[in-house]
Amino acid sequence: MEITVGLEPWSEGDFWLLLRKNEPAMTEHLGGPETRAKLEDRHRRYLALSAREPAAGRMFRVVADGESVGSVGFWERVWQDEEVYEAGWGILPEFQGRGLAAEAARALIAHAGVHGTRRHLHAFPAVDHPASAAVCRAAGFVLRGEIQFEYPPGQWHASGDWRAVLGGGDGA
Template identity: 80%
Template sequence: MDTPLELVPWAEGDFWLLLRKNEPVMTEHLGGPESGAELKDRHQRYLALSAREPAAGRVFRIVAEGESVGTIAFWERTWKDEEVYETGWGVLPEFQGRGLAAKAARALIAHAAAHGTRRHLHAFPSVEHGASNAVCRAAGFVLLGETSFEYPPGQWHTSNDWRAVLPG
């Protein structure tokens, strides 16, 4: 069955989802849980990004069958001298393994293509994060190879550089 999925712009009442995404199982490949103050700052950044024009990026709550199942976002960055978008996502453990992240990524690609100004969308999952790499593959990203990537700031690791071309 094809589960209906919606990307809902981040809102003030979505802070609870950041708390869920801050659990150790969800932050294993992201440098570990953040402090309460860091989460409040992240929430404010998400609200600010979602208040800007759609071409600058957006943070979304992923909703499937009426339930909030995770988040997905895209934002501007410069990568290898090109102005691109970067994306990242997280689906709560109880909703993983259903293809929802890949479906959300495909919806995000369509959104960025319709509203954005950049030609490429990149994702940089750790080479060791099999699930996120599988999402990239299933969503239609092309693997460009391994790269050294800094996230969170000060923590370098080997990531895969996945790229989707944004038609438009």
């Protein structure tokens, strides 16, 4: 049975999702759980991002067959002297392993390709996080190599530099 995955713009009522995604199992590769104050700040940033013009980026709640299962989004950044978008996602543990993150990432690539102004979308999963690398591969990102990436601020780790070409192309 095929699952229908949709993206709903981040809204005021989605804070609960940040609380759920703040569990240790969900933050192991992101520097660990954050304080409630940091989550509230993140929620405000997600709301502000989604209130701006779509080309600046957007955060979404991922919905599968009518049920909220996680989040996905993209935002502006400069990477290696190029203005690009960066992508991030997280699917709640009880929904993982079903291809939902890859489907959401494909939908995000399509959205950014239509509404965005930048040519490339990057994702930077830690090299010791094979599930995120698998999502990148399944969603159509191409691995450009291993890099040192800072996230959260002050914490450097080995990451893959995955890139998707927006508006068509082969990701190279």
